[in-house]
Amino acid sequence: MAALPRESTPGYLRLLGAGLTCSVLALGAAQAQTGTEPAEDADAAAAAAADGQTHGQRAAAEAAAALAAGEADEPVILKAPAPDTRRVYVQDPAHFAAVTQQYVIDGASGRVLGMTDGGFLPHPLAAEDGSFFAQVSSVWSRIARGDREDYVEVFDSETLRPIADIAIPDDAQRFLVGTYQWMNALTPDNKTLLYYQFSPAPAVGVVDLEEQKFDRLLDVPDCYHIFPASPTVFYMNCRDGSLARVDFAGGETEVTNTEVFHTEEELLINHPAFSLRSGRLVWPTYTGKIFQMDLTEEGVNFRPPFEALTEAERADDWRPGGWQQTAYHRPSDRIYLLVDQRDEWRHKTASRFVVVMNAATGERIDMLELGHEIDSINVSQDAEPLLYGLSSGSRTLHIYDAASGQELRSVDQLGRGPQILMTHDMGA
Amino acid sequence: MNSAMTFRSALAAFLLSAVSATGAFAQDRIAVLTHAPVAAAEVPADAIVVNIDKMKYDVPELTVQAGDTVYWVNKEVMPHNVAFKKGIVGDGDFRGEMLKKDQAYAITFNEAGDFEYFCTPHPFMRGKVIVE
Numbered sequence A: 001m002a003a004l005p006r007e008s009t010p011g012y013l014r015l016l017g018a019g020l021t022c023s024v025l026a027l028g029a030a031q032a033q034t035g036t037e038p039a040e041d042a043d044a045a046a047a048a049a050a051d052g053q054t055h056g057q058r059a060a061a062e063a064a065a066a067l068a069a070g071e072a073d074e075p076v077i078l079k080a081p082a083p084d085t086r087r088v089y090v091q092d093p094a095h096f097a098a099v100t101q102q103y104v105i106d107g108a109s110g111r112v113l114g115m116t117d118g119g120f121l122p123h124p125l126a127a128e129d130g131s132f133f134a135q136v137s138s139v140w141s142r143i144a145r146g147d148r149e150d151y152v153e154v155f156d157s158e159t160l161r162p163i164a165d166i167a168i169p170d171d172a173q174r175f176l177v178g179t180y181q182w183m184n185a186l187t188p189d190n191k192t193l194l195y196y197q198f199s200p201a202p203a204v205g206v207v208d209l210e211e212q213k214f215d216r217l218l219d220v221p222d223c224y225h226i227f228p229a230s231p232t233v234f235y236m237n238c239r240d241g242s243l244a245r246v247d248f249a250g251g252e253t254e255v256t257n258t259e260v261f262h263t264e265e266e267l268l269i270n271h272p273a274f275s276l277r278s279g280r281l282v283w284p285t286y287t288g289k290i291f292q293m294d295l296t297e298e299g300v301n302f303r304p305p306f307e308a309l310t311e312a313e314r315a316d317d318w319r320p321g322g323w324q325q326t327a328y329h330r331p332s333d334r335i336y337l338l339v340d341q342r343d344e345w346r347h348k349t350a351s352r353f354v355v356v357m358n359a360a361t362g363e364r365i366d367m368l369e370l371g372h373e374i375d376s377i378n379v380s381q382d383a384e385p386l387l388y389g390l391s392s393g394s395r396t397l398h399i400y401d402a403a404s405g406q407e408l409r410s411v412d413q414l415g416r417g418p419q420i421l422m423t424h425d426m427g428a
Numbered sequence B: 001m002n003s004a005m006t007f008r009s010a011l012a013a014f015l016l017s018a019v020s021a022t023g024a025f026a027q028d029r030i031a032v033l034t035h036a037p038v039a040a041a042e043v044p045a046d047a048i049v050v051n052i053d054k055m056k057y058d059v060p061e062l063t064v065q066a067g068d069t070v071y072w073v074n075k076e077v078m079p080h081n082v083a084f085k086k087g088i089v090g091d092g093d094f095r096g097e098m099l100k101k102d103q104a105y106a107i108t109f110n111e112a113g114d115f116e117y118f119c120t121p122h123p124f125m126r127g128k129v130i131v132e
């Protein structure tokens, strides 16, 4: 992303900040919400937890001490700490509202580091190396009517300032749909963004992030979702039960199909987990049968499917359910699946449990009780992962220790209907 | 004669009278008799028909002569239509009305060429009319 210009804070924003005559106490609260320096923050969070203080209490004490010491209040625009594996993005589609928001959260401390605004059903994306995050979005000239404009926006990970704004042409508009994590994707080299078009015909839009321009629309078969395996090869899941391999190198589009890997009765959910770094695709069905594939530039290795739920559990109405129901932890090769007892056609209602599985053997490692109505899950990709559980209903992110399932902290007031959890896989 | 029959007869009369007056709905290369779907029963016995059933156009590739009219008839309860992407039948795109079960839609092809079409809500349903 070297081609993207990184601007410093413009003068007018500094002036705006300086013009705000807020009290020391209020500034303290603002700092608690947005964070100042990364190292200090982590220490502070640990200290706050140790002495039983909330972030707000600690900020208030600091501000009172500063006031007593005669320190002046100098309002500035803060930077978010550098991204790490425990940063988590919470996208709020807000029940199909015309404008939306995304919360940038430090999973380690449970603090909101910043926010970004989006249009209608924007699709969030994060470079695995943490170098940037982005979204594909849509706006209209009169809020929810008038001329439509689709665009790609790239954000600096620390200033959260847009460092690229790339227009998508009118005849290449994107698919407007409830946000599915892998309907759009970045290529592993972070140079290309791929988005899906449903109508008038299945197609994938190619956006060149290096040159900051829309490249072209690729004709594809009747297939959905995008799973990149190299800078110029990605896979899709097709109506006929196969995967399509799409190679778009050198201005050409070459499509080949794999074998059919599931029957018409085996309904693959809209929220598979995928590791861009390892190429592992984890795809559950409505009943919890787990299909796994390893995607490489050359082809697909289909692993033997296994059941996430036991025969007894399935007989007792245990089924997966929610929104982002699947998570995959690459370093430990573990699969996490949201499950609960439910009617067969209540697959989008929240769940209260997570099944943890060994992806290599299919063996169950644990069944975690979340203690809340959870719609979406994800995990941080560090050695001792955090399990993120997002409740759209209570608009709260619950943060658990993924090994024990113990809830460590939570972040509330996350918009109107938060649904998507995204992290950076910053490991090697 | 019940009221449904009266309606159908009136519609048929309108269709007949409209045959020579296609200007109202004319695109560059096609003409539609009426944008509203008609009852399948009103399709002439000798018409060129593409049936729609089980999420498919039953004749995915159809060859006709310039000036021929093609009727699409939906045989199932799932609504379907006939649509053309931008630049196929005119400068813009063209989107036929949705057909319920046992409804028909007619398009007259005035010029030679290949006309690829699809179903708006089901883009995986595709067909082609080759006009000679």
Ligand SMILES: [Cu+2]
Binding pocket: B079, B080, B081, B119, B120, B121, B122, B125
């Ligand atoms: Cu259809």
